[in-house]
Amino acid sequence: MTAHPPPLSLRLLGAGSAAFFTLGVLQPMYGPLFPFFQSHFGVSTASVGVIASAHFVGSAITPPLAGLVLMRLSTRRVVVGCLLLLLLAALLVGFAPSWPLAVGAAVLGGVSQGGLASAINAYLASAGTRAISFANAVFGLASMLAPLVAVWLAPQGLMWPFVVVAGLAALSLLAARVWGVPAMPLPAAQAPSWRVGRSLSLFVVMLILYVGLEVGFGAWGSKHMTGIGFPQAALIVSLYWGGFTLGRALASAFGARFRPGSLVLGCAALATGFAVLGTVPVLAPFTYPLAGLALGPIFGVSMVWAAQLLPVRLIPFLLVSGSVGGILIPWLIGLSFARSGPVAVPMIMTVLGGLLCVLVAVTMRVTRRRVAVDVRPAA
DSSP, X not given: OOOOOOOOOHHHHHHHHHHHHHHHHHGGGXXXXXXXXXXXXXXXXXXXXXXXXXXXXXXHHHHHHXXXXXXXXXXXXXXXXXXXXXXXXXXXXXXXSSHHHHHHHHHHHHHHHHHHHHHHHHXXXXXXXXXXXXXXXXXXXXXXXXXXXXXXXXXXXXXXXHHHHHHHXXXXXXXXXXXXXXXOOEESSOOOHHHHHHHHHHHHHHHHHHHHHHHHHHHHXXXXXXXXXXXXXXXXXHHHHHXXXXXXXXXXXXXXXXXHHHHHHHHHHHHHHHHHHTTSTXXXXXXXXXXXXXXXXXXXXXXXXXXXXXXXXXHHHHXXXXXXXXXXXXXXXXXXXXXXXXXXXXXXXXXXHHHHHHHHHHHHHHOOSOOSXXXXXXX
């Protein structure tokens, strides 16, 4: 029998939502800050995207380690430790005296994100679509504000946006102290290994493509808009994250009414269509908030879908695949942008979206039966 999802409460959502808000400010901040990094450190357009990729290098190497650690330590210890590391990393990026040190600090920030995402997404995925979509909507709200905060504070000094992130990490530590952190769900039995392996492989590639889309739109939207002569580039990126937030809020309210696979496929198809329209300069500014609206529900719903098909203890290991997309796509877009100009951004997004649609359809076809038993909350 399926365990009844726990009720939404501050104990379930408080610390995780606060931590996700902090991550939501940090991750989308790198793209709008590219011009400031270039000016401050003297790096080229083709190279500046490395700092966003470095963040995802850190987040890519952490989930497997976090998955092992979560088998031995409580989720509270993992969350608190990662928040302390995030606070330190943000200050190091902001005050780095050289480009290599800034990139290295971005790796540490990614390490903290990987640990937080592993712990929080694992226990929220088992709580259902409402819980995980709500927490990820908070991430989206912060992501909507991040570009505006970045371009407002950075002219006063590159360190100030990262001082804000450090302050938010401190507040998240306070939230963990006040509301606590729920325990990792425990499996009731072992799932058939061959089905787990097949489904895990499909979700790995799915998340690589999805995160590539999310980060590609968010990190390179500002350069795309500037490149086609649109003066309010930061506003467009902010509206992208605004649509992203709204999409997750709608998924929290209504997503449980749909099959996870069908909802992911519909959202991926819409995002691909908006990417195609983004190749037309006059339409491009309008496509970003619409693409954000379509992409918003995908991650949370995919985690719930994965938790229905895989043992929940594998969710932290699954998250590493998303970080791979975050590593590769900003770098590839930077190279393509340097060669082909602004149109490279929507073109690459179109290709990624089309591949994601195909993969989701394949996953729906081959995972019709559950490959893992239901989980029960830890006592």
